[in-house]
Amino acid sequence: MKKHILIVEDDPIMRLGMSHFLKSEGFVITQSPDGEDAIKKIEKDRYDLIITDLRLPIFDGFEILRKAKALSSYTGVIIITAYAEVRDAVQAIKEGAFDYLAKPFSNEELLIAIDRFFRFQNLQDEVVHLRQTLKEKGGLKDLIGVSPAMMDVFDRITAVSITDVPVLIVGESGTGKELVANAIHAISDRSDKPLVKINCAAIPENLFESELFGHERGAFTGATSFRKGKFEFANGGSIFFDEIADMPFSLQPKLLRVLEDQTITRIGSNSPIKVDVRTIFATCKNLKECVTAGTFREDLFYRINVVPIVIPPLRERKDDIPYFIENFMKHFCERFNKPGLTISELAYDALLSYNYPGNVRELKHAIERAVILCTNSRIELKDLPNEIAAEVSMTPCNRRDITLEESIKCFEKQKIIQALRDSGGRKIEAANKLGISRKVLWKKLKEYNIT
Ligand SMILES: Nc1ncnc2c1ncn2[C@@H]1O[C@H](COP(=O)(O)OP(=O)(O)OP(=O)(O)O)[C@@H](O)[C@H]1O
Ligand SMILES: [Mg+2]
Structure with missing residues (x-):
């Protein structure tokens, strides 16, 4: 620029x-x-x-x-x-x-x-980078999870953090890839040096090389001053390539070269500079498929796929949901100064049953929103986003907060309404369908106030 x-x-x-x-x-x-x-x-x-x-x-x-x-x-x-x-x-x-x-x-x-x-x-x-790194130190304690899948993830984080091998973090959007990258850096002995992040999907192709490797003054039109690249900023620390599948194809060989010999050359210079950087990559895409499709280089894929860490989607590790709810509630109640807020059983059920296409991020936002919207001391179904609340309204008779008798009545009422609908409002026909007498149906219609 x-x-x-x-x-x-x-x-x-x-x-x-x-x-x-x-x-x-x-x-x-x-x-x-x-x-x-x-x-x-x-x-x-x-x-x-x-x-x-x-x-x-x-x-x-x-x-x-x-x-x-x-x-x-x-x-x-x-x-x-x-x-x-x-x-x-x-x-x-x-x-x-x-x-x-x-x-x-x-x-x-x-x-x-x-x-x-x-x-x-x-x-x-550079100072901004360092400050960001300091803020993100804290490591594993920010990561929540008790499911076997997350236990595996924690083990891998610990194992790789004492080495310098490239790490590839794979998971759907919102599963916590960036958090895992932060943790790897934070518990490694590089943690007092920066963790520099690059979102490969966000940098225009023509600026990518200068972002990574820097440039000398006058190296190209617009290079009005010398500039350090991300690799130099990260020296001694780690570099996190987010959305690596979106790295421009033309740049992939250059990245591969740096991974292989740990030297970079600023654009416009011909003296290579040695850098000592640990690389972490993340993607929500299937890189193998990208290789097949010809958008990702096979040699680079093998180079970065040495230690993959796969974070499963939240719907496949529902045991973690209660822990997320508890932690996020605590966090947002403090943040928005609403101490002692609870969740109604109904709302809790909805949160447990939903399948979270947006993964942990979606759950976190739902709780943040509910804490903000909630006007009394308990989060109710109405405080949750519609798509999550809908989980419960579909099965009201199965709710945890009602007794067996209430549950049976609820079910009975639903059956009667259904039968009446199916028979176009004709009571005799509905009674026949339900296998009860007209008189009993009449009594129930009154009892349940069905018109
Ligand atoms: N295991 C976890 N413990 C605590 N918070 C988590 C966990 N996983 C994800 N989160 C939270 O969910 C949100 C999304 O996490 P993150 O940004 O790391 O996801 P991502 O996989 O990088 O998503 P994207 O692919 O969209 O960039 C963050 O607010 C993060 O704090
Ligand atoms: Mg991310």
């Missing part, structure tokens, strides 16, 4: 000169002649960097700096000052400007300041 720079300078010659030069260096440039116009632009668009003169008509460079910082801490500001204003420049830096340039300055000095800023931005990105 090209970096977008806003240049605010009232002297047209200087403004045009800088714009022209920076455009030729591959930046996207927007120009602004005064403070008012600049602030309008900052409010409207997002810039990577603002280079602004300090003395400007209407609002000065300080106003622009404050506005830019208030809107996004990500945007950098470089101040241009006259020699006499160095004290102001120091003040600007105190208020969050990245750097200042004293007039007159050369194109080269300008470029150095810009480059320094974008390097700093890269470091910031």
Whole structure:
């Protein structure tokens, strides 16, 4: 992605000169002649960097700096000052400007300041990665499950986490693949280094290579500054390729090469860099079928399929559901400050019977929603999503919260209604179908209030 720079300078010659030069260096440039116009632009668009003169008509460079910082801490500001204003420049830096340039300055000095800023931005990105990793540490304790299938998954996680072999996590959407990847990293001895994540389905094919391997300044049109790739960010840690089946075919050999010799080369460079990275892959597709279909390379498949971890869909491990319910209830009751919330037996039954095409994620969302919607101290059927609630309304006579007698009556009533419907409302016919006398039917219609 090209970096977008806003240049605010009232002297047209200087403004045009800088714009022209920076455009030729591959930046996207927007120009602004005064403070008012600049602030309008900052409010409207997002810039990577603002280079602004300090003395400007209407609002000065300080106003622009404050506005830019208030809107996004990500945007950098470089101040241009006259020699006499160095004290102001120091003040600007105190208020969050990245750097200042004293007039007159050369194109080269300008470029150095810009480059320094974008390097700093890269470091910031790295910090974000690290912070994310810290948050996700915690490992296995986040993973719930008691079913034999999940016990297997836990065993595998523990076994692979002490090695460096590639791991392939396979499971339907919402089964917890990402959570498993987090756990593997968190309990490995790489856990103090980043776990960098890449969603292979979300990166456009033309940016993929630079995302993974990084690029040098000027490596291609738009490569306005040097950039580290994900493999370098992950150095010493792990890298998680989510939706690996969607990795562009053309890139698959390049990934395979990195897996084989653990070296990467930034685009535009010819010196390979050694990286020490543990790779984890996830997919909800059948990779073997992708190989047959010709969208996934067979050699890469064998390379990453060394230790598969298969997470079965929730409907095939229903023993886990009560534990999920209990944990998610606890979590969301705390989060939404609703202590002591319970679940009605009916709602509980519905949650146990449903077959969850969206797996654990669907169950989790259902409980979150119910905790939010619930207006008294008990979650009722009506607080659940329709498709889950429907599980129970289909079998009301079988409910756990009613007595045997109520259950029998419920069933009797259903049978009578059914017989009446089948015989078009003709009572004699319905009584015959049910094998009871007209008189008994009459009595029951009254008792059950059937009209
Ligand atoms: N075993 C589990 N214990 C606790 N929470 C779980 C478990 N499995 C899944 N979840 C929760 O379900 C949600 C979905 O999990 P996750 O994002 O890991 O699934 P996924 O398999 O990566 O899904 P997708 O294929 O859609 O990306 C998350 O909120 C996660 O916390
Ligand atoms: Mg996922």
